[in-house]
Amino acid sequence: MRRALSLALASALFLAPQFATAQTPTPNPRLNALKAEAVKEIDAKAKMIQEIVDEVYSFGELGFQEFETSKYLTGILESNGFMIERGVAGIPTAWVARWGNGKPVIALGSDIDGIPQSNQKPATAFRDWIVTGAPGHGEGHNSGQAVNIAAALVVKKIMERDKIPGTLVLWPGVAEEQLGTKAYLVRAGVFKDVDVNLFTHVGDDLATGWGNMPMLSMISAQFKFKGQSSHAAAAPWRGKSALDAVMLMGQGWDFKREHLELAHRSHYVIPDGGDQPNVVPSTASIWFYFRERDYDRTVALFETAKRIAAGAALMTDTKLDTVIMLGSAWRAHMSRPIAEAMSENIKNVGSPVWDEKDQALARGVQRELGVPDSGLRTKPRPAMTPEQAAALAQMEGTGSDDIGDISWNVPTVTLSYPSNIPGTPGHNWADGIAMATPIAHKGAVAGAKVQAMTLLDILLTPKTVTDAWEYFRNVQSKDTKYKPFIALTDQPAIWLNAEKMAKYRDEMRKYYYDPRKYRNYLEQLGIQYPTVRKIVQ
Numbered sequence: 001m002r003r004a005l006s007l008a009l010a011s012a013l014f015l016a017p018q019f020a021t022a023q024t025p026t027p028n029p030r031l032n033a034l035k036a037e038a039v040k041e042i043d044a045k046a047k048m049i050q051e052i053v054d055e056v057y058s059f060g061e062l063g064f065q066e067f068e069t070s071k072y073l074t075g076i077l078e079s080n081g082f083m084i085e086r087g088v089a090g091i092p093t094a095w096v097a098r099w100g101n102g103k104p105v106i107a108l109g110s111d112i113d114g115i116p117q118s119n120q121k122p123a124t125a126f127r128d129w130i131v132t133g134a135p136g137h138g139e140g141h142n143s144g145q146a147v148n149i150a151a152a153l154v155v156k157k158i159m160e161r162d163k164i165p166g167t168l169v170l171w172p173g174v175a176e177e178q179l180g181t182k183a184y185l186v187r188a189g190v191f192k193d194v195d196v197n198l199f200t201h202v203g204d205d206l207a208t209g210w211g212n213m214p215m216l217s218m219i220s221a222q223f224k225f226k227g228q229s230s231h232a233a234a235a236p237w238r239g240k241s242a243l244d245a246v247m248l249m250g251q252g253w254d255f256k257r258e259h260l261e262l263a264h265r266s267h268y269v270i271p272d273g274g275d276q277p278n279v280v281p282s283t284a285s286i287w288f289y290f291r292e293r294d295y296d297r298t299v300a301l302f303e304t305a306k307r308i309a310a311g312a313a314l315m316t317d318t319k320l321d322t323v324i325m326l327g328s329a330w331r332a333h334m335s336r337p338i339a340e341a342m343s344e345n346i347k348n349v350g351s352p353v354w355d356e357k358d359q360a361l362a363r364g365v366q367r368e369l370g371v372p373d374s375g376l377r378t379k380p381r382p383a384m385t386p387e388q389a390a391a392l393a394q395m396e397g398t399g400s401d402d403i404g405d406i407s408w409n410v411p412t413v414t415l416s417y418p419s420n421i422p423g424t425p426g427h428n429w430a431d432g433i434a435m436a437t438p439i440a441h442k443g444a445v446a447g448a449k450v451q452a453m454t455l456l457d458i459l460l461t462p463k464t465v466t467d468a469w470e471y472f473r474n475v476q477s478k479d480t481k482y483k484p485f486i487a488l489t490d491q492p493a494i495w496l497n498a499e500k501m502a503k504y505r506d507e508m509r510k511y512y513y514d515p516r517k518y519r520n521y522l523e524q525l526g527i528q529y530p531t532v533r534k535i536v537q
Contacts, residue, residue, distance in 0.1 A: 063175030110144025111173030125364035140202030203416030239280025328485035364532030417447025
């Protein structure tokens with residue numbers, strides 16, 4: 001999702017409906033002084049940020065199985081005075097941490113799950129496993145909670161000293177890669193009293209945006225077929241192959257794809273294809289992601305798939321046993337007033353100062369991937385024209401994120417912070433290379449500064465919240481009303497990834513980061529920074 005988000009934030013600057021023209025902020029000496037103090041305090045927490053980033057990287061947990069990660073993060077927050085509610089919305093690894101009282105109520109969220117088979121030695125600019133075959137943070141979700149926690153602790157200290165009213169609410173994006181939980185958090189009422197939601201996501205730039213994101217709404221669904229087993233050689237005529245139904249559904253969808261609108265995206269895998277070749281499969285399943293531009297078009301794709309599944313069952317004399325919605329996401333829409341305030345803070349913070357080693361790692365990774373070795377960005381990327389943004393979207397494609405469901409229930413913005421390297425493919429081992437290195441640490445520090453400054457804007461300028469809700473009600477939601485994809489009977493798919501994590505967890509545990517013994521994860525692993533291939537002259 002990282003490449004799609006970076007594109008979305010760049011494009012979103014031109015996708016917002018017309019709203020009040022941004023005004024030059026009125027000088028506020030007290031607010032400016034507190035922001036300067038917050039920036040210094042974030043710098044003082046750089047070691048804490050590094051430890052959180054490295055620790056969560058070492059856990060490398062998949063969606064719905066983020067037990068070590070959630071235990072660790074809630075432990076930090078609880079020890080700093082936050083009240084923790086665990087198991088939120090029936091999700092064992094979901095939690096909500098609250099501190100403070102009164103308005104405004106500000107939520108801070110970031111995802112925490114990893115990617116299958118993306119386990120990777122950090123700072124190593126070529127494929128090199130820590131645990132072969134294991135999951136890892138090939139999307140960089142190990143870093144966002146460090147941004148939020150550092151910002152929250154710094155602002156909490158200022159609020160306590162200056163007796164500033166307000167409530168801070170921290171929450172994790174569990175199973176974002178399955179788009180599996182945020183709609184359930186909304187349904188459980190996590191955001192019912194929230195005034196503003198600040199979300200963070202790793203990127204290769206310091207950026208935000210507003211308006212409709214050039215992302216897609218999505219439904220994740222699994223179709224399970226039931227047939228009848230038999231000896232595949234001795235009595236195949238007595239069998240009814242559920243796998244045949246799965247394959248025919250996949251083929252049917254592929255033929256239908258030719259006649260779908262170009263903006264749509266769809267993809268599938270086969271989680272259950274039978275047990276062994278000499279047994280006609282009595283069960284089989286196929287898992288789809290259906291993506292389109294809005295709610296109605298996405299539901300239409302899903303309904304088309306149901307008809308194709310019914311046809312596949314009819315052709316194979318099997319039964320379409322169950323259709324399970326495993327996840328969903330609305331296309332996100334970000335709040336212009338909050339994004340404008342955040343943009344000013346981004347300008348003041350600027351990009352991190354990268355050293356030669358940081359740039360050497362970035363260029364080494366880019367050469368390995370066969371993309372231009374431009375290195376790390378040294379200043380925030382200039383805004384693109386609408387034509388450039390549209391052309392880039394067509395060229396690079398886009399993704400989905402269930403932050404969209406929250407954005408249609410409370411004014412929301414996403415902060416992209418520069419903890420990764422430009423040019424990586426996303427959802428890949430290469431996206432984990434930088435994520436426990438000084439690049440990730442510096443990028444998270446920069447993000448925490450912007451986040452803390454934006455928190456202070458919201459706490460000390462009530463008009464920011466008022467404007468955000470005016471925009472939400474009169475612009476964003478004027479013609480579009482939220483209705484969830486999930487039904488009241490749908491429940492989170494908390495069983496997903498359990499077997500995969502059970503297979504690798506014991507071996508991965510041997511490599512958990514221990515900050516009591518080592519300054520950083522690279523030191524613990526004995527990795528030289530950076531480790532890159534030599535350039536052949």
